[in-house]
Amino acid sequence: MRIAKSKRRTSYHHGDLAAALTSAALKLIARHGVEGFSIREAATLVGVSPSAAYRHFADKAGLLAAVAKQGFARLALEAQDAMSAARKRHRSAAAKAVAAFEAQGLAYVNFAVNNPEQFQAMFGRYGASSQQPVHNVCSTDQSPYELLKRVLDELMFTKVVTPAARKDxxxxxxxxMHGLANIMLSHSFMNHDNVNVDQVTLGIVRRLLHGLRLD
Amino acid sequence: MRIAKSKRRTSYHHGDLAAALTSAALKLIARHGVEGFSIREAATLVGVSPSAAYRHFADKAGLLAAVAKQGFARLALEAQDAMSAARKRHRSAAAKAVAAFEAQGLAYVNFAVNNPEQFQAMFGRYGASSQQPVHNVCSTDQSPYELLKRVLDELMFTKVVTPAARKDxxxxxxxxMHGLANIMLSHSFMNHDNVNVDQVTLGIVRRLLHGLRLD
DNA sequence: CAGATATGTTGACGTTGTTCACATCTGTTT
DNA sequence: AAACAGATGTGAACAACGTCAACATATCTG
Known part of the structure; x- marks a missing residue:
């Protein structure tokens, strides 16, 4: 793993090393994958000695957790944007809810496909989320699971269902949704070269929606 | 990462180092996780020098791929056993198909929950399957995707559906199924301490079955 | 201005994946 | 049986890694 050239900086202190390191980590993860990531390379890229990173993160997992956190924030933002845009295209509350649900699914899968390595840092076993409870890495209002719960509520707000059925x-x-996203970026058991991600995803989401009828 | 004591052996040659190494790898992966696994520790455990491993595997990923391969074989076996047992409990072909489908889902999720690290080696981005096409790591008749396709065929053999609908x-x-298995072992976005895996899985599988009606 | 605190550096330790030259065993050919 | 070839295991080495302790320097607080 060749280490890239280092940036120079004039002042002894960096300014915002924590942010610079997470952003460098994101870049490097996108390049060599999560498992190929090294704290030393990130430090060198930022132009700082490797041990400097330990003033801002407990260890390698800590840095990756920061990357994951950033990912959850961005995903929540994108999903909410997509949902509100989708709602605007309809009048009735029911149609709005359906459109929002579809938009959320599309946003989720698209995020995974377009940022596979960050997605891996968010959900994979290596970097974050699974060694530590998710709350350390993702606030409640950014949790994709909470987001999905909310749009499901919207979708079923008229129906009367038991709590158990709702949980199911x-x-x-x-x-x-999580499975589809993982499959889409795993390149396993599928040849999705000639595949339109949006179209396939929408198909699955609609079929899921259809299956969700709680009767 | 402390290295365990080594076994001794009398002869210069080992006999079946490849198998011994994969089995040691499986043990170690179960202990420290896939990302904490080292080829040196496996070699030491088997009682052999680290470089000996390279006579049987191209590199670390190669060894992990072997573990994954073993996992696919075992999963296929367990799933098929569960399916044929389930079929025996019913008379009509339709009921058999439904029972087999349920059994397959249960087997899949249970395998993931009971062998989380091997499951990770099979599907995770680190060890196998995703750097190399799956065929290198899992023969067609052991592919869980193929297995699922077959039981789906059985399930819908009366209905006439378009190929696109079938693919969907x-x-x-x-x-x-894949998403559920991942979620079950991710300890994220769920507190499944007071959760009966079989019961929850069966609930999801039945709901999925219900949603699969191709009308 | 002075001390305290935050931040960055240097150098080191032990571990890792991997390779190369060498040793030893096994099987085949003469 | 002797000689050889191929397969398999060893030992030492290399670069890179995560992490830490001792030290250096900048910034903040009084």
Missing amino acids: AELLAWST | AELLAWST
Whole structure:
């Protein structure tokens, strides 16, 4: 793993090393993958000695957790944008809810496909989330699971369902979306070279929606 | 990472180092996780010098791929056993198909929950499957995706559906099962301490089955 | 201005993946 | 049986890694 050239800086102190390191980490993760990432390379890229990183992060996992955190924030933002845009295209509350649900699924899968390595840092076993509880790495209002729960509520607000059935519906929807996202970027058991991600995703989301009818 | 004591052996040659190494790797992966696994520790555990491993595997990823391969074989076996047992409990072909589908889902999720690290080696980005095409690591008749396709065929053999709809159904089912398995072992966005894995899984599988109606 | 605190550097330790030259065993050919 | 070739294991080495302790320097607070 060749180490890239270092930037120079004039002052002894960096200014915002923590942010610079997470952003460098994001770049490097995108390049060599999460497992190929090294704290030393990130430090060198930022133009700082490797041990400087330890003033801002407990260890390698800590840095990766910061990358994951950033990812959750961005995903929540993108999903919410997509949802509110989708809602604007319809009049009735029911149609709005359906459109929002579809938009959320599309946003989720697209995020995974377009940022596979960050997605891996967010959900993978290596970097974050699974060694530590998710709350350390993702606030409640950015949790994709919470987001999905909310749009599901919107979708079923008229129906009267038992709490258990609601919980089942949540888990089913979350499983399907999470599974689809993982499959889309795993390059396993699929040849999605000639595949339109949006189209396939929308197909699955609609079928899921259809299956979610709680009757 | 402390290295365990080594076994002794009498002869210069080992006999079946490849198998011994994969089995040691499986043990160690179960202990420290995939990312904490080292080829040196496996070699030491088997009682052999680290470089000996390179006579049997190209590199670390190669060894992990072997572990993954073993996992696919075992999963296929368990799933098929569970399916044929389930089929025996019913008379009509339709009921058999439904029972087999349920059994397959249960087997899949249970395998993931009971062998989380091997599951990770099979599907994770680190060890295998994603750097190399799956065929290197899992033969067609052991592919969980193929298995699921077959049981889906059985399930829908009466219905006439377009190939596109069938493909959609396959992807939906595969996404849901794979997603559920991942969620079950991610300890994220769920507190499944007081959770009966079989019961929850069966609930999801039945709901999926319900959503799969191709009308 | 002075001390305290935050931040960055240097150098080191132990571990890792991997390779190369060498040793030893096994099987085949003469 | 002797000689050889191929397969398999060893030992020492290399560069890179995560992490830490001792030290240096900048910034903040009084």
